[in-house]
Amino acid sequence: MPTWDEATPYTERSTFSRHASVTNALVGVHLAALAVAAISHFAHWRVFLEATEFKTISALYGLQFWRFITYPFAHSLDPASLVAFVVLGWLFIRAGNELERDWGGARMLGFCTAMALYGAAAQAAWDVFTGAAADFRTEGIGGFHAPILGVLLAATLRNPRRPVLLFMILPMRAITFFWLVFGAALLYSVPLFRNGNGPSPLAIAGAVAAAWAYSRLDPRLDRVLEWLDTRKARAKFLEEFELRAQVDILLEKIQKSGMESLSRQERRTLRRASGLYRPPARTSHE
């Protein structure tokens, strides 16, 4: 991890991944989705956007559940959205790859999906409570802003005081940088909200809130799961210990009076104990 003294235009180069990763694959899929959106736009063919965008009434009440996770792929093509695509895409490649090295691809994919889901849930709650869901003129939302800002926050909260360079020149803390990006994304998304697959500030806020809660609660959840594992292992150890003691007594009894002297309960105890002395199953690589 670089320190303040080490912050140079090359500081963050170490976080860039040229290897195959879920993050890079997701960026590839988004590029393909942007290309499809561009072709659809010029061909006046709206099937792709209509099938992927998020509309509360279709997703939640029409049971088109895929919309909860497909709306990030419904990109709009106005100049501001294309600039946002490049900037956020670049930040996602950097932060996402760094996070993925620590988390692994499966967790990264799950996290991105969950961020999209939380963004959509926030949007759905807003639409239901304001009555926008019941208005057929309500436009759908799209864009990958919500999950990407969630990933950015999760990456930032791992080390919020680390130095980053704004515009590759101005050093600042990672958390300050994140809030600047978040504020800019909200400001940019408000005028584009409900405007032909535009981003939703509510979805962005929902995903960021979920990422913040995840970053705070995940270590605690890990400790709880660890504690549960330890408790289970301890209970198993004590049970085994007790069983071994019983087996010793039973073996002594067999030696003295023979197998026939054992009661049904004692035979059952012996059968249970036989598992303890079995050699562990051989794994395929051995």
Place this chain on the structure above:
Amino acid sequence: MSDVRRRFVRLSIFLLPALLILAALHFFRGDLREAAPSLMMPRYAFDGVTFIMKGRSRAEALAPWTQQVIEKLKERSAIYGFKAPERGFLIEVQSAGAASECELKSNRIVIRGIRDDAPWELIRQDLSRLIARTMLREGAPDADFSPWFEEGVSRFYEGLQPPFGSRKPELIVHAARNPPASLEGALESRGGAYFAAVSHSIIAFLHEAYTAELIAKYAEIERAPGSVMLGEFQRIFGKDVEKEWREFLAQRQKGS
């Protein structure tokens, strides 16, 4: 706990709040669950008429015809004061159900019982009738029209091609074969068997037996705020109106 199992548990716990929120929203607004199919149906807007139906080609074929009906009714506004809603018409075509309807004080018309692949021509009859009814109500928003009058006028202006507004011989014969006990009873009726045929026969009779000015005078009473007093019909058209109406029915039955 194995690593895979632990990951699954963590993901499930992480997703649980979102799923609970969504489930709560889904059940909290059950009305939206019922409205979802119509809200999700494709919409096609054409100059003052929005269709909510499957099949763009059907909507495109129906739009000019609908606009023609509206224009023709506007031209014939002298007697009944037809007026198109300022917000335009919202016409929804559904495959389920049987009875088509137009909502009171609304621009929404629901045509039911038309299959998604049925030709657009099948929609015309009900649609023309309900457009006439909506425009009649729109012309006098505070009126409490007599049910027979609303039904009779809308049946009279029901049709497949211009001029919209004509006597329907089959309905008149139907009314003649099943006449009500008295005209007063027919005027007070609010529905039931032969209601449409009898109501239409009264309007058709008025157009044959009386001048447009006299019919417009009665229509003015119907269009005034509040409901119509008993005896107003006889006051305008005379005491012999029932006898003349029965003769009109008998004559049509003989001719059929």
